[in-house]
Amino acid sequence: MVVIGRDTRQSGDMLESAIASGLNSRGIDVRLASVIPTPAVALLTRETGAAFGIVISASHNPFGDNGIKFFGPDGFKLDDNFEFEIEQRIEAEPGDQTWSIGRTSVIADATERYVAFVREGAGHDPDLLDGMTIALDAANGAAYQSSESVLRSLGAEVKVSHNRPNGININEDCGCTHTGIIEEMVKKTGAHVGVSHDGDADRVLLCDETGSVLDGDELMAIAAQAMIEDGTLKDNTLVATVMSNAGLEEAIESFGGKLERTGVGDRYVLEAMRANGWNLGGEQSGHFIFMDHNTTGDGIVAAVQLLKILRKSGKPLSELRKIMTKFPQILNNVRVSRKVAVEDLAAGDLLEKIESDLGSAGRIMLRYSGTEPLLRILIEGKEADYIKQASDELAAAITAEIGE
Numbered sequence: 001m002v003v004i005g006r007d008t009r010q011s012g013d014m015l016e017s018a019i020a021s022g023l024n025s026r027g028i029d030v031r032l033a034s035v036i037p038t039p040a041v042a043l044l045t046r047e048t049g050a051a052f053g054i055v056i057s058a059s060h061n062p063f064g065d066n067g068i069k070f071f072g073p074d075g076f077k078l079d080d081n082f083e084f085e086i087e088q089r090i091e092a093e094p095g096d097q098t099w100s101i102g103r104t105s106v107i108a109d110a111t112e113r114y115v116a117f118v119r120e121g122a123g124h125d126p127d128l129l130d131g132m133t134i135a136l137d138a139a140n141g142a143a144y145q146s147s148e149s150v151l152r153s154l155g156a157e158v159k160v161s162h163n164r165p166n167g168i169n170i171n172e173d174c175g176c177t178h179t180g181i182i183e184e185m186v187k188k189t190g191a192h193v194g195v196s197h198d199g200d201a202d203r204v205l206l207c208d209e210t211g212s213v214l215d216g217d218e219l220m221a222i223a224a225q226a227m228i229e230d231g232t233l234k235d236n237t238l239v240a241t242v243m244s245n246a247g248l249e250e251a252i253e254s255f256g257g258k259l260e261r262t263g264v265g266d267r268y269v270l271e272a273m274r275a276n277g278w279n280l281g282g283e284q285s286g287h288f289i290f291m292d293h294n295t296t297g298d299g300i301v302a303a304v305q306l307l308k309i310l311r312k313s314g315k316p317l318s319e320l321r322k323i324m325t326k327f328p329q330i331l332n333n334v335r336v337s338r339k340v341a342v343e344d345l346a347a348g349d350l351l352e353k354i355e356s357d358l359g360s361a362g363r364i365m366l367r368y369s370g371t372e373p374l375l376r377i378l379i380e381g382k383e384a385d386y387i388k389q390a391s392d393e394l395a396a397a398i399t400a401e402i403g404e
Helices: 010-024 039-046 080-091 110-121 146-153 177-190 216-230 246-254 266-275 300-312 316-322 348-361 384-402
Strands: 003-008 030-035 052-056 069-070 105-106 133-137 157-161 193-197 204-207 237-241 259-263 279-281 288-290 329-335 364-369 374-380
Touching: 003 010, 003 039, 003 329, 010 030, 010 052, 030 039, 030 374, 039 052, 039 069, 039 110, 069 288, 110 146, 133 146, 146 157, 146 193, 146 246, 146 300, 157 177, 177 193, 177 204, 193 288, 193 300, 204 216, 204 300, 216 237, 216 246, 216 279, 216 288, 216 316, 237 246, 246 259, 259 266, 266 279, 266 288, 288 300, 300 316, 329 384, 348 364, 348 384, 374 384
Parallel strands: 003 030, 003 052, 030 105, 133 157, 133 193, 237 259, 237 279
Antiparallel strands: 052 069, 193 204, 279 288, 329 374, 364 374
């Protein structure tokens, strides 16, 4: 048996039907969770004893894109080698057709089960968020029902927007890739905090009461400090990617902890966590893995855990964020017509000069997006004016060479 969930984009219905039919034709039963956050599929896969789980979603990408994610029976994402093997089998000639036919049914209470699961992780305290006003941007995505339900059930007054998906408005000028929306919502509603998801709700960013969004590094610093103080952070180690700001590492070390870096992508964060038994990791973009609560990045689980820390501290989020001082950092996305190996770019001489100028007090990274025709340029250093100038010069040189 296989569990399938999807987000709200228009092509989800078609892909859900096609995948379910294909599985049925091979004798596999399918249970449909319909529109539901990606982390909820990880939960349902574990709870139902499914052979694996499938999520039909392109995460934070616009509605015209779509994709497929897999979870193993343990609720963890498949590793690269396993996914490559699946691709090879799909592209190979079909084998003997089975004559066994599977059936498709609906998990009618999928959202309710997920909401109950998140509440359990909050300690079943119906008054946890009592007296708190929370602004919520659901990104017209998979969490358009569940996140509001979770927050209200914990006592919060929720001011929600972008919770009316129509199949084509997912992530459209909303969600955690458009942080100005939640900032404006907080200012307009007077909320104590803002919560903003991406389309499949495996990400979240929080906005403080002044209307200023915190990035994932700041939120990980807050969570890590609280867990170190409580003695619940395994080996006092936080796992993040090479994209995280150097200020995060400085903050973690000041708490008596350690930052472990991985390659870019939540799957690599998760692999390091599983291999070493660590229980907190994430990305600057808003993926957070609270391993004690779920097996994958989970936007509303992360939001609830951070809100618990906020309430326990008795401080506003604008005060909590001061535990970390960010180094000046600029991320520039260059749209490209082709992906040339970074070491073969003609802009290599300029890149070497910038690296020399930055010295040991800074760093520069170039990497291609895995889902879009983009080259991401990250520059970090002590001097904000210089890294802005260097980023613009390098982006212009690369655009002239391979720009779309």
